Amino acid sequence: MKITLELxxxxxxxxxxxxxxxxxxxxxxxxxxxxxxxxxxxxxxxIESLEGDTSPTQQELDEESGFKRGE
Numbered sequence: 001m002k003i004t005l006e007l008x009x010x011x012x013x014x015x016x017x018x019x020x021x022x023x024x025x026x027x028x029x030x031x032x033x034x035x036x037x038x039x040x041x042x043x044x045x046x047i048e049s050l051e052g053d054t055s056p057t058q059q060e061l062d063e064e065s066g067f068k069r070g071e
Contacts, residue, residue, distance in 0.1 A: 001047050008039070011046035 001007075012020065022038045 001050070003043065007046070008043055011043045012039075014046055014049070015042045 012023075015023075019038060019042050023042070026038060
């Protein structure tokens with residue numbers, strides 16, 4: 001799966017508050033040397049959850065509802 005900014009944002013929306021606090025803590029300490037270990041973990045977990053999830057994405061649901069309305 002290709003890592004995109006959209007995927008990272010989506011992963012952050014599903015992250016726990018503890019994970020978010022850890023990411024923010026790293027960013028506040030030194031953004032230049034932060035390797036993204038916590039962010040990488042959050043994104044990997046999100047990708048794994050997506051790979052196991054066969055339900056339609058929100059984009060697919062939106063597109064389908066648009067087609068039903070004749071848009």
